[in-house]
Amino acid sequence: MNDSPASSADALTTFGSVSEAELEAHLRIANYGAFELTDAVRPSIDLQVIPRQGFRYDRYEDTENDLNVPVIMAAASKPRLFDLFIDMIDSLGPVVDVVLETSHHFSRGHRDYYREHIDMPVLKSILFDFEEMLLNDGCTGIAVLNPRRQQEIQFDEHKLIIAYGSPLETFERILISHDVYFDKGIRFITEAEHVHTSSEARYQEFERLRTRLGMESEAKDDAEMV
DSSP: OOOEEOSOGGGSSGGGGSOHHHHHHHHHOOEETTEEOOTTEEEOTTOSSOOOOEEEEEEEEETTTTEEEEEEEEEOOHHHHHHHHHHHHHTTOSEEEEEEEEOTTBSSSOEEEEEEEEEHHHHHHHHHHTHHHHHHOTTEEEEEEETTTTEEEEEOTTOOEEEESSOOHHHHHHHHHTTOOBOTTOOOGGGSOEEEEEOHHHHHHHHHHHHHTTOSSOEEEOSOBO
């Protein structure tokens, strides 16, 4: 793998106790049974969570704003992951908003860039041009939302797909059509120690994507930069 581990608190425990050669060997492991990870993230050295395909139900709660939103969280193997994401966002309607998230060059947290009212065919065309970076950069996440429907699909830095907002049935059907099935006991890579990977080349790709999406001036800082 050409990428290096991102600066992250995720990497400060068992990752810090192994040699450089052991870490490099761990980072090269992409397959866990039939499940293939992208280059973006790796589980803990001691495999506290073994990656696998499936989805489960959850809820997003924000007591401050009195929100309680149904959620589906899903993990899919690399060969089907991007097409699944595209099919999921296609269900949101002909015009959507987009949030592009980066944790490149941040000591903690991330920065979000927002674009309102983009036609779905235009968005999908752009995303296909950046498929490799979106799959494999552990410091890039993207969310596509329809505020009118109060629905959102997030493709986060860990390359999990998270669908927010009812009804969830359309999202469920799309997941199952890609052989991603309900698994009540599934645990995701975010629920244990893990490490993200990125590179300066992928950061430059992120910047090109941000420009293509017309996000050159709209930014919100959510963290302090390194």
